[in-house]
Amino acid sequence: MARRLLHYRPSKRAAKRAANVNILVTEDEPAIRLTMAAALRSCGYDVSAAETGVEALASVEARRPDLIVLDLNLPVMDGWEFLRILRLRPAYAQIPVLIVTAEHGVTASKLGAQGCLAKPFDLEDLLEAAEELLRGRGANAHMEASVSQAASRHRP
DSSP states (O other), X not given: OGGGGGGOOOOHHHHHHHTTOEEEEEOSSHHHHHHHHHXXXXXXXXXXXESSHHHHHHHHHHSOOSEEXXXXXXXXXXXXXXXXXXXXXXXXXXXXXXXXXXXXXOOHHHXXXXXXXXXXXXXXXXXXXXXXXXXXXXXXXXXXXXXXXXXXXXXX
């Protein structure tokens, strides 16, 4: 996952847009969480991180993110419960969510998310998905097609 980070360079326009954009990365695996956060920071995003759904909710309440990158299999409160609670709160219901999961058959539309990346994924795919969702062009059908194409590159 990390080797592709060295090759990704956001466009000048994307880098300019990244200023003052807050992304919350919620992932329980420290290496994955740190790698995703570092990749997003390399594009100029302000990144906060959480290990559990409970930490993620506290983070959202402390500072509303512009995008949430969410693993589903989290301790204490899993990603499904986090997303359910998030969508029930009017102040946070419209925050775009990018699911990252190793589970098969998960789609963004089933969860009320705007995008879904299948693990393992290239960091470039994460960065492109984040940029697309932040631009507001992250239609579920298009994003899931992109995810399927990215996932097929990682299967033997």
